[in-house]
Amino acid sequence: MTLPRRRLLQFVAWPAIGTVIGAVIGVAGIWSVAAFALDYPTRPVRLVEGFGAGGTPDLTSRLTGQWLSEHLGQPFVVENRPGAGSNIAAQTVVAAAPDGYTLLTCLTANSINESLYQKLDFVFTRDIAPVAGMIIFPMVLLVNPSFPVKSFPEFIAYAKANPGKINVASPGIGTPMHMSIELLKMTAGIDIVHVPYRGPTAALNDLIAGQIQAFVVTVPTALGSIRAEKVRPLAVTSATRADVLPDIPSVAEVLPGFDAVSWSGTCAPKATPPAIIDMLSAGITAGFADPQFKARIKDIGGEAKPTPAADFGKFITEETNKWAKVIKFAGIKAD
Numbered sequence: 001m002t003l004p005r006r007r008l009l010q011f012v013a014w015p016a017i018g019t020v021i022g023a024v025i026g027v028a029g030i031w032s033v034a035a036f037a038l039d040y041p042t043r044p045v046r047l048v049e050g051f052g053a054g055g056t057p058d059l060t061s062r063l064t065g066q067w068l069s070e071h072l073g074q075p076f077v078v079e080n081r082p083g084a085g086s087n088i089a090a091q092t093v094v095a096a097a098p099d100g101y102t103l104l105t106c107l108t109a110n111s112i113n114e115s116l117y118q119k120l121d122f123v124f125t126r127d128i129a130p131v132a133g134m135i136i137f138p139m140v141l142l143v144n145p146s147f148p149v150k151s152f153p154e155f156i157a158y159a160k161a162n163p164g165k166i167n168v169a170s171p172g173i174g175t176p177m178h179m180s181i182e183l184l185k186m187t188a189g190i191d192i193v194h195v196p197y198r199g200p201t202a203a204l205n206d207l208i209a210g211q212i213q214a215f216v217v218t219v220p221t222a223l224g225s226i227r228a229e230k231v232r233p234l235a236v237t238s239a240t241r242a243d244v245l246p247d248i249p250s251v252a253e254v255l256p257g258f259d260a261v262s263w264s265g266t267c268a269p270k271a272t273p274p275a276i277i278d279m280l281s282a283g284i285t286a287g288f289a290d291p292q293f294k295a296r297i298k299d300i301g302g303e304a305k306p307t308p309a310a311d312f313g314k315f316i317t318e319e320t321n322k323w324a325k326v327i328k329f330a331g332i333k334a335d
Contacts, residue, residue, distance in 0.1 A: 050086030098271035130313035132284035133265025138238035163191035180260035220301030
């Protein structure tokens with residue numbers, strides 16, 4: 001579906017201003033923004049992501065960029081700016097001109113980092129404009145097959161009977177997986193030991209070898225080991241069951257209201273014209289509703305959930321507030 005540029009004319013409305021002069025000035029200002037937006041995009045657009053080539057954020061960025069390139073007539077080029085838990089990428093976009101030509105693949109990490117890092121030069125929820133989301137990747141709690149629990153309720157019971165004796169790994173401090181472990185501790189009232197690794201591969205290998213008892217990781221990363229029966233999945237951390245693991249219960253089935261996922265979407269610099277935000281939001285939302293696009297996301301273990309700008313903004317605020325409470329509860333600091 002190619003979005004007609006003239007649809008943006010709906011944003012041009014005669015403002016309710018008390019004087020004729022004020023009205024003329026107001027309309028001229030709105031028309032100038034609309035005229036600018038009608039020519040958008042006329043050159044390549046940067047889509048900045050913060051975790052490097054080959055990772056899930058890079059892949060989802062390329063899928064989103066390809067869709068926008070095909071339907072808005074200009075290349076949307078993924079630019080990898082890894083480092084500092086995606087803060088370098090976010091800072092790049094915050095400092096960019098708010099003209100729609102620099103966008104951010106925004107992530108769960110950005111909502112976590114606002115409270116996790118104390119010395120950032122920006123405030124994510126203040127300095128970024130939500131455009132659209134989301135692609136969601138549920139996480140899953142895995143245990144070694146020799147661990148003496150067969151279900152998530154048994155895991156909770158075992159943890160309460162053996163405080164401090166279950167080592168649960170994550171791919172690193174401050175990651176969504178780490179936060180889900182802390183949220184589980186806070187929600188269930190259990191004492192389990194977080195063991196941070198530098199990425200998922202070593203942690204998964206140690207879980208299979210029996211060096212650790214449990215591991216929380218995204219479903220796409222775990223699928224191969226689950227299907228090979230090298231690990232035992234106990235529960236997914238999303239509010240509902242994952243499409244690719246329909247037989248695995250969600251944590252929320254035992255702990256109502258529990259919801260922790262790895263998500264991604266698209267954001268822009270704060271002062272980006274609303275007409276451009278709307279054009280991009282409509283385009284991305286249409287993509288995420290497209291059956292072929294959704295199938296491609298499902299193939300990599302994710303779920304496409306069309307979410308326009310206003311709803312995506314509310315979601316980001318809710319996520320930021322949720323993780324702030326968890327970070328305070330656990331006393332986590334990144335710097």
